[in-house]
Amino acid sequence: MPVALCAMSHSPLMGRNDPDQEVIDAVDAAFDHARRFIADFAPDLIVIFAPDHYNGVFYDLLPPFCIGAAAQSVGDYGTEAGPLDVDRDAAHTITREVLDSGIDAAFSERMHVDHGFAQALQLLVGSITAVPTVPIFINSVAEPLGPISRVRLLGEAVGRAANKLGRRVLFVGSGGLSHDPPIPQFTTSPEQVRERLIDGRNPSDAEREVRERRVIAAGRDFAAGTATIQPLNPHWDQHLLEILASGELEQIDTWTNDWFVEQAGHSSHEVRTWIAAYAALHANGPYQVTSSFYREIPEWIAGFGITTALTRSSNHMK
Ligand SMILES: O=C(O)CCc1cccc(O)c1O
Ligand SMILES: [Fe+2]
Numbered sequence: 001m002p003v004a005l006c007a008m009s010h011s012p013l014m015g016r017n018d019p020d021q022e023v024i025d026a027v028d029a030a031f032d033h034a035r036r037f038i039a040d041f042a043p044d045l046i047v048i049f050a051p052d053h054y055n056g057v058f059y060d061l062l063p064p065f066c067i068g069a070a071a072q073s074v075g076d077y078g079t080e081a082g083p084l085d086v087d088r089d090a091a092h093t094i095t096r097e098v099l100d101s102g103i104d105a106a107f108s109e110r111m112h113v114d115h116g117f118a119q120a121l122q123l124l125v126g127s128i129t130a131v132p133t134v135p136i137f138i139n140s141v142a143e144p145l146g147p148i149s150r151v152r153l154l155g156e157a158v159g160r161a162a163n164k165l166g167r168r169v170l171f172v173g174s175g176g177l178s179h180d181p182p183i184p185q186f187t188t189s190p191e192q193v194r195e196r197l198i199d200g201r202n203p204s205d206a207e208r209e210v211r212e213r214r215v216i217a218a219g220r221d222f223a224a225g226t227a228t229i230q231p232l233n234p235h236w237d238q239h240l241l242e243i244l245a246s247g248e249l250e251q252i253d254t255w256t257n258d259w260f261v262e263q264a265g266h267s268s269h270e271v272r273t274w275i276a277a278y279a280a281l282h283a284n285g286p287y288q289v290t291s292s293f294y295r296e297i298p299e300w301i302a303g304f305g306i307t308t309a310l311t312r313s314s315n316h317m318k
Contacts, residue, residue, distance in 0.1 A: 001166050002314030003159075004041045005281045006034050007173035007244075007274040007307050010050075010119045011300035012077035012212070017219040019299040030293035030306045031123055037290065037308045038124055043170035045090055046125070046133045047158060047280065048117055049273040050174040051140035053183060056112030059198040064146050065103070065154055066137040067095045068111030073128050077212055079118035080128045087132040090165055094134055097161035103154050111135060112201065116270075120174035131170075138276060140175060140269040141183055142197070148260075148275065149253040155276035159283025173277030175270025177237040177294075177303035180230035182218045183267065215301075223299040230265040232296045237264070237303040240271060244278050244307070245289040264303070278309070285311040 008031075018024055055074045057066070068084075069091040075081025098105045117135055121128045136158065139145060162169040184193050196203075203211075221227035243251050252275060260268045281287050293306040 001168055002041070003162055003169045003171065003281060003284045003311055004037070004043065004314060005171045005173070005277050005287070005309040006038060006124060007277050007305070008034065008120060008123070009176055009302050009304040009306070010116060010174050011302045011304070012079070012115045012119065013216060013219045013300040016216050017223070017299045019223070019297050023295060023297060026293070026295060027304065033291055034124060034306055034308055038170060041170060042168060043131055044168045045087055045165065046121070046131045046170045046172055047094070047136065047162060048120060048133060048172040048174060049136045049138050049155070049276040050113065050116035050120060051270050051273060052114055052116060052137055053141060054197055054200055055114035057137060057139070058200055059142060059186060062139065062142055063106035064139050064150070066106040066108050066111060067091055067098065068108045068113070068135040068137070070109050071111040071113050071135045073118045074112055074114050075118070076114045076208065079115045080122055082128070084113070084117070084135060085129040085132050087134055090132070091134045093165060094158055094161040097164065098154065098157040101153070101157035101160070103150070103157055105154065111137060113137070116174050120172055124172065136276070138272045140272050141267065143185065145257050145269060147253070148255055148257070148272065151272045151275050152249050152253065152279045155279025156283045158276070159280035162280060163284050171277040171280045173274040175273045176268060177240060177271055177305050178233040178264030179267045179302045180265025181215055181267055181301045182229060185266070219299055219301050222301055229301070232298065232303045233264045234294070234296045234303060237294060237305065241292060241294060241305060241307065244274060245292065247282060247287060249275065249279055249282060281309055281311060285313050287311045
């Protein structure tokens with residue numbers, strides 16, 4: 001069965017701290033294209049790789065990866081809240097293949113997810129329940145992180161599992177590219193922030209509001225050139241997009257986590273979700289990137305990319 005991919009940046013600052021209309025129009029056109037690509041492909045299952053931003057996964061128990069057989073969206077930044085339409089059988093099949101491959105992913109019967117999952121699903125297919133989904137969390141913010149090669153191997157195992165399912169599977173990666181939004185880090189945070197990073201589920205509306213306003217203000221300052229956060233790195237972003245398009249994903253195995261941060265900011269680890277999605281596609285055969293959009297958008301604190309890809313065999317089978 002054919003498989004396809006859409007990898008995209010997310011940013012909850014979209015619609016809250018907007019760039020020039022010309023940029024918004026270009027992004028809208030790229031999303032329109034991605035939505036048409038997905039509608040043409042007509043997936044009957046979405047496997048989405050996304051990070052969490054201390055809304056669903058915390059330091060009380062922090063897995064590098066987690067596959068959800070059921071999942072709840074927390075509804076941060078006004079994203080859709082409530083249960084995702086998770087395909088439990090597909091989640092079990094994928095988890096078995098991943099574990100059999102020697103990748104020790106965690107497994108959840110009630111995974112809590114945030115805008116990393118919800119915004120992507122809403123933008124690409126309209127809602128968190130539009131298409132049966134298997135959500136796969138990839139830790140991309142909470143250090144320590146394992147080597148990037150493990151992310152590629154996770155993606156490959158998921159890709160093999162998808163192949164066995166015999167369904168029209170769309171792999172989605174949500175996050176990145178270069179960016180450094182003000183997400184607290186455990187080692188440099190004061191005690192009460194640490195407590196929230198350890199066990200911060202179900203914040204009050206007021207607590208959530210304070211956090212979100214801080215990030216929105218950072219976006220404003222960043223666009224005005226007065227923020228202290230790390231600059232975007234469009235050269236690094238383009239380089240990564242070229243490697244992903246080449247299919248030579250092992251090249252990324254040599255990149256250290258420190259180098260990701262130096263080059264492209266702490267949240268550049270979110271490109272783990274793209275690497276996993278591309279590796280999953282790659283496990284189904286040689287592929288071709290069919291569209292690639294990129295803009296640096298400081299207002300959204302994002303090197304903002306949207307790419308679509310198909311395996312070559314999917315191209316014929318359409
Ligand atoms: O509030 C947060 O925790 C971070 C929000 C956020 C902002 C810009 C780009 C992102 O990828 C992102 O997730
Ligand atoms: Fe993010």
